[in-house]
Amino acid sequence: LAGCPPDRFGMLVSANCTTEDLYIAQKFTREVMHSTNIAVPAHALYGNGLPEVFDILRQSHPLDIINQASTTLCLGLDVHYAQSVVEVRLHQAKARGARIISISPNPQSLNIFVEECLQPIPGKETELIQRLCDLIGNDPSNTCAAPTQLRHAADLLREASSLVILTGPAFLAHPDNHALLPAVDRLARQTSARLIALPEQSNLAGSLLLGVSSPFNPAGQEVDALYLAGEDIPPSLPGRPFLIYQNIYPPIGALTEEPSGARRADLLLPAAAFTEGGGTLVDYSGCIQALNPAVQPPGEALPTWEILSRIARHLGAPGFDYPTLAALQAEIAAIPAFQPQSRVDSSSAPQPLPSSRSPYPPSGDHTYLGFPLSRYVAGLRPLHPPG
Template identity: 45%
Template sequence: MSLQITIDGRSLSVEKGQTLLQVARENGIDIPTLCDFPGLPSHGSCRMCVVEIEGRSNTPTACTTLAEDGMVVQTNSPIVQAQRIELLKLLLSEHTSSCLICTEKSHCDECMVTLRKAGVTTGCRSCSMDGACALQDLVERFGITEIGYPVRYRMLPVQKQDPFFDRDYNLCILCERCVRVCEENHFSSTLTLAGRGTDAIVSTAFGRTHIEAGCSFCGACVEVCPTGTLSEKTRKWDGKPEREVSTTCPLCSLGCQIDLLVKNDMVIGSLPAHASGSDMLCVKGRFGITELVNHPTRLGHPIAVNREGSLPVSWEQAIEAAAEKISSCAPGKYGMLISADCSNETLYVARKFVREAARSNHLRTSSTALYGDGLPVLQRLYGLAQPLSVLSEADIILCLGFDGTYAQSVVDVGLHRAKKHGAKLVTLNANEHSLSKAADEWLRPEPGEEADVIEMLVENTRMGEQQNRLSPIASQAQRVSDMLLKSRQAIILLGPAFLTHPDNLFLLKAVERLVAQTAAQLIILPDSANLAGAFRTGIITPATTAGLQDLEVLHLVGETVPPHLPDQPFILYQNIYPPRRDLPAGLILPAAAFTEEDGTFLDHAGRTRSIQRAVPAPGEALPSWQILCRIARKLGVAGFDYENAAQVRAEYETTGFTGADFAISVPGLLQPGLDVFQWVRREDHAYMGFPLGTLVAGFRRLYPE
């Protein structure tokens, strides 16, 4: 049913249930707001959007007033304009506002060189939001030149004890966007409004730190803050970005779309790419990337290493030395280890390189080593993998070994949302985890007995009603089985912890049967960004000590140097950071990070996700696939003349792969008790073999040793 209202003299027809603010926006009528934010429910606290309605003595807020038939609304009358200005002045009197009205503010940038580095914000020029602040916009819009009220600075200590962002509530205007986005959109109750009247302040319960209060550091609050109250520690001094580049986060398999914020050819931040359908990020994609790609140790120039030390060399010298080593190396004595954090393009070129340029069949990855015995089953399950979006279809979700406390907190939000829409949540986890409280049932076996519980579920769902309910967990399993049997659409979500569980062969086989039994949809969430790509390219042979013996040349692409190499091979080390242990002899070849190259990944559901070059690589660093091509060309091998990533991709997409191309058959290798390299632990959340905790200061706080 449609209503007729008049706004600023325009007659508009509107849907019932729309607020005046919505109607105005849809019709291009600009009403100023502060506390309003897209995707958040109306709040009405800042009162910037006050309007005049004929026949009413008060001036209600447009964001909380529903349109009624026949309403006549003025959004810009002298009365509301005056009210807005007074309200804004009141806000400014409790904000560090002097720069806003200073007549010499234009001189500041040139003369006051130290301002940007200030420890505590005392004005716009020392504020991280200078130029992007909602208050500044309004002051300009209303032409305010004086504050007119007694000013007050609350002298609250700036909260710096948490990782990733600081909180200076002296700048807060109490719009509560942060509180609302945390509660409404992220199902978290980290933030609340404490105190009354002039003492009101956004806080955690009992004023605890964010870490203590259970914050996942998704950064949504920082993104919605209209002032400089919440500021990213690493971005405080950078000001507004010059441009944004949409790309894919490579720090797990979710494939979240991110907008890289770029200034002076440097990545200064990352935000969820709302336009590409990612409304939120977890701490990795939100706060990990800047420090990761700008790390001071990033490699920029090739280096030759020998027993006496290391020596910078030109690319020509490096490529020639690499080619010479490979060509003089006996057949079968060359081996490559490649990370599944690499793009499809690099994986594909690497595969071709090993076969055609190095004439070897020795291609392994440490990424699959983590999956040990369960790898073949995981590969089979991957054929069933569904994207995260199917969560909305579920009426029961069984989360196996999932914990979204920090990393992958995006999934946590999806699960909460599904629960809100009526789905039952069941978790299976030996430890406290992010869903401990939210789960309808928490199956909590002793560590190591997870597979037994899945077996119970398999048996129960196969047999229907069961009699064996001797242990509490068995009766709990029976309840869950009943739920599964009655469900319309069950979803099984396999978290990283189960995928790399020491017992994963049995776990995954049991999951396979349970999926078959319950016709559940399956979501698999590995930590490696491009595990699906590695599977597709057939790079699945795990790195083992035995497999690395007897090599003359070991080529590492995005992998770290394995410990205890018995035969001291010559190492071609291709990565974005220097090796963590000394190379005995070899070449260090600087590679581009994902922000510096074009390419694609396959996400957890096998969908293609693309990455874009946003900034130049440091020094002379090159995309990994280009380094391989240059060596291959130096070796005189044809077929490595790609001009860009798109050409590689075209060839990759038309090629069929089988793992059997590589002589070692996978199941044969995977005997129980095999000596598998685990130099990257799953909980390290590594990128290119480097645990994020070694690169990003805040991660050391979230994942202490």
């Protein structure tokens, strides 16, 4: 690393990492390596709609507001696994008499107990939301021609005394999200609804607030050294960069037969899980959530921020002497974006990132730290069989 030119170094860091990990990863890249080649691959999943996702996150409320809602509208929400805690809240709301409405192009587990279920043709979600807005506004050009289900849903939303709109991963990461999410925002304003955004990544909001966003993509930009913090080895890399792999999981092929064409890491660094190292994340409502360690890290595993800080000190870089996690958190707390009065400031909105910039193909599975959970959670394998 000491001999690597700034433009020949790159880092990929997961949006599931703690805020401390994300902050140090960015600081290491910029102040130690003097590079801007750092990216959160999950950002590319939101493509041109990343600023709109950020705007929805800025408006998002805590999940507790479902308890007071008379009606809850679920948009692209799969509660079967990833948002299972939300399903419990929805069942509780249904039990006390609240109305549940679902809009999703694919059948969802919650459809069996909702009052109205709209299933638009894939790709037509934006048009459906816009028609709902017109119907709620009593636009006569849309009322007569609207299907009965759509008119019924519009009536339920118009009559709701307290409406909550849950925007799930399928809407947030929709290919048309740059148009779909403004339509959702229009619907929320028209009905005086409160929004809850539920992205798949646990610390997406934290990564955006820290500004860890750039067009860097190692699949299309050759580098000499690539540092992977909580991400898998990209399947396609030009050249042969020195690969530093830091994760709680072994890379694919490290402990089993290596897949054809896959790269092995040159250096493996065992990271501690959030249950072992602690830290914080910024949840979907913009609140900082503390993660308290439950057990000691195994072997020589360390939190990602501590590993990077040790490397920085070894390279002679100042400013990485953190005696405790609390000392690091005090430094992060001084960042303007993490001041309570600044957290809703849209001036820090990220730039759009074309989805083609993602170094990883879509997995179709729920992932954590770069890996599909069905690889490690046996109960998920029947739901997400290989291939």
